[in-house]
Amino acid sequence: MAVLEVRAASCASPAPLPNQTAAVLAVDVGGTSLSVQVLRHCLHRYRAVGAGYFHTLAVREDGHLFAWGQNNGGQLGDGTYQSRATPVQVQGIAGVREATGGLDFTVILKEDGTVWSVGANNYGQLGDGTLVSRTQPVQVQTATGPLTNVVAVAAGGHHALALTQTGAVYAWGRGGKGQLGQGQYQKSTVAVRVHDPGDPTGWLTGVTAIATGYESSYALKGGAVYSWGDNGHGQVDPTDPGLTKRNLPDLLPNLPTVRKISVKWNTGFAQDANGTWWAWGCGVWNQIPGPFYSDYSGPAALALNNFASPLVAAAGFGTLFLDQGGQRTVWFRAHDQNLVAYQSYPFAASFRDAEGGFTHAVFLDEEGRVWTVGENGDGQLGDGTHVDRNHIVFVAAP
Numbered sequence: 001m002a003v004l005e006v007r008a009a010s011c012a013s014p015a016p017l018p019n020q021t022a023a024v025l026a027v028d029v030g031g032t033s034l035s036v037q038v039l040r041h042c043l044h045r046y047r048a049v050g051a052g053y054f055h056t057l058a059v060r061e062d063g064h065l066f067a068w069g070q071n072n073g074g075q076l077g078d079g080t081y082q083s084r085a086t087p088v089q090v091q092g093i094a095g096v097r098e099a100t101g102g103l104d105f106t107v108i109l110k111e112d113g114t115v116w117s118v119g120a121n122n123y124g125q126l127g128d129g130t131l132v133s134r135t136q137p138v139q140v141q142t143a144t145g146p147l148t149n150v151v152a153v154a155a156g157g158h159h160a161l162a163l164t165q166t167g168a169v170y171a172w173g174r175g176g177k178g179q180l181g182q183g184q185y186q187k188s189t190v191a192v193r194v195h196d197p198g199d200p201t202g203w204l205t206g207v208t209a210i211a212t213g214y215e216s217s218y219a220l221k222g223g224a225v226y227s228w229g230d231n232g233h234g235q236v237d238p239t240d241p242g243l244t245k246r247n248l249p250d251l252l253p254n255l256p257t258v259r260k261i262s263v264k265w266n267t268g269f270a271q272d273a274n275g276t277w278w279a280w281g282c283g284v285w286n287q288i289p290g291p292f293y294s295d296y297s298g299p300a301a302l303a304l305n306n307f308a309s310p311l312v313a314a315a316g317f318g319t320l321f322l323d324q325g326g327q328r329t330v331w332f333r334a335h336d337q338n339l340v341a342y343q344s345y346p347f348a349a350s351f352r353d354a355e356g357g358f359t360h361a362v363f364l365d366e367e368g369r370v371w372t373v374g375e376n377g378d379g380q381l382g383d384g385t386h387v388d389r390n391h392i393v394f395v396a397a398p
Helices: none
Strands: 002-006 022-029 032-039 046-051 055-060 065-069 084-089 096-101 105-110 115-119 134-139 150-155 159-164 169-173 188-193 207-212 216-221 224-229 246-251 258-264 267-272 277-281 297-301 310-314 318-323 329-334 341-346 351-356 360-365 370-374 389-394
Touching: 046 351, 046 360, 055 096, 055 360, 065 096, 096 150, 105 150, 105 159, 150 207, 159 207, 159 216, 207 258, 216 258, 224 258, 224 267
Parallel strands: 002 032, 046 096, 310 351
Antiparallel strands: 022 032, 046 055, 055 065, 065 084, 096 105, 105 115, 115 134, 150 159, 159 169, 169 188, 207 216, 216 224, 224 246, 258 267, 267 277, 277 297, 310 318, 318 329, 329 341, 351 360, 360 370, 370 389
């Protein structure tokens, strides 16, 4: 019997994707018996993923943004406050390049370099000049007009950062721990430029990457990491015995030349020029593998010798390790060792992007498919359930 496969032209792969089933029909065409396989799902490809603390985001190739998980602040942007266990489209916005999330809000970077946000706004974390929460995206403003020419965004618990084409950094939202880098501890409802560490009257320049912890901020400049904000877990300066919070950027000590940073909650990771990953900050929930199971540790090099080319993404109570080659293995370590006990999941595809939430993680494979793992109480895994998963699951995003 010949086999004929029928699929829509927009399908990402001619074969059924994992977690999908196919209907098989027996038909007779001109006396010839055929088995016709009809795929149940024909899905778009995705080009970027992001994670809030309890919600998840994915940018489709056509620039539309989808979200799922917790929605208590309206952070899913679908016009409601209803949490979702499957992806919904964020309303009123297109041309999206990337998106990320904080505790109860979402920050969106468009292809045109403008920044938008949606969700809770009690600390000004939407950056629109108000304290009004929103269920559909609004544009982030500065004191003189819209924030423009942005190339990257990052979201903390209740604050956000933006990096411009010229290497300047802007911050907005909650500032009680100094995380806005203004030399004071006040919130800001509009984006304000972060000050220079050596000159409080000047501006931080030459930055190539940014990251945020829950109440801390980070900038990569000339291979050095600058940090400011809360230091209660040593996440800004683990060598400070007083764990003093900082309201201006300061050099994070004892790191080699760095090319990439990843931070979530109170734990930071940096990759040096040789590909080695370093970690510092909170380790009490085993976010940092090895002997560093306590606060104020690091920076210390991680022994990831079993990874051919690891990609590390911080999560709130866990850490995601992706092997981008070799065995193509996903590792996820979370605080609940009954959920995920630092184990590997062999997988047939390689990955190009990942971000950790508080106790879950999302990643994007080379085929443009979205996967998740971890806790699922708010539907943040996007698999239509509220069941925690200790293995990766496929997200049937529209």
